Amino acid sequence: MKLQAERIEGTNAIARHSADGVIVSGREHRSSVIVPWRGDVIDWPAISFDDLKDTHFKTLADLKPELVIFGSGARIRFAKPDVLRPLIDARIGIETMDTPAACRTYNVLLAEGRTVVAALLFEGSPSTTR
Numbered sequence: 001m002k003l004q005a006e007r008i009e010g011t012n013a014i015a016r017h018s019a020d021g022v023i024v025s026g027r028e029h030r031s032s033v034i035v036p037w038r039g040d041v042i043d044w045p046a047i048s049f050d051d052l053k054d055t056h057f058k059t060l061a062d063l064k065p066e067l068v069i070f071g072s073g074a075r076i077r078f079a080k081p082d083v084l085r086p087l088i089d090a091r092i093g094i095e096t097m098d099t100p101a102a103c104r105t106y107n108v109l110l111a112e113g114r115t116v117v118a119a120l121l122f123e124g125s126p127s128t129t130r
Contacts, residue, residue, distance in 0.1 A: 011037055011110055014118070017103040019074065021122055035118040036063050037110055048123050049077050056119075058086040063117055067093040067109065071102030071120040 012035050016023040021030035024041050034042040046056045049072060057079075060068050068087060070079070076098045087094050097105065099120050106118035 012039075012041060013110055014103045014107055017100060019122075022103060022120060030122070032119075032121050032123075034060065034063075035106065035120065037065065037115050037117065044119060044121075046119075046121055049073055049079075049121060052079055052083050054083050054085050057084055060117055060119055061086040061090040061092055064090075065092060065115045065117040067095065067114060067116045069102045069106045069109070069116060069118045070094055070096045071099030071118065072096055073099055073121045073123050076101075 012024050014022050014024055014035060015026075021028060022033060022035070023029070024033075024035055027041065029041060029043070032044040032046040034044045036042070042059070044056065044059070046052055057068075072078070076096060078096050081088065084094060095105070099122065102118055102120060106116055109116040
């Protein structure tokens, strides 16, 4: 789905998403990815929902956003509190939704000028960035 977010200069709006990945700042990402409001888009080594660990969410906490939008894949699934502990301890908000909804919500919050990070899980996709 193509998204038409109001782009604030220097931010990472998600231009398009599909079941296979996202396009951010003209680059296609076809594996799980972290999209911070500013800076580089980061390949996220989260391969499947069942394999999520607290270390995956520590990477997000280290970015120090006010809010993380977690796209849990094709359907909504909630990570266990012990996996989310790095965000909880850092007092960073987290919202969980399916990945398409996470892409749309991230863009809305980005357009509002929020310091938001999208953590998008793409299970079974090849680890390639174009």
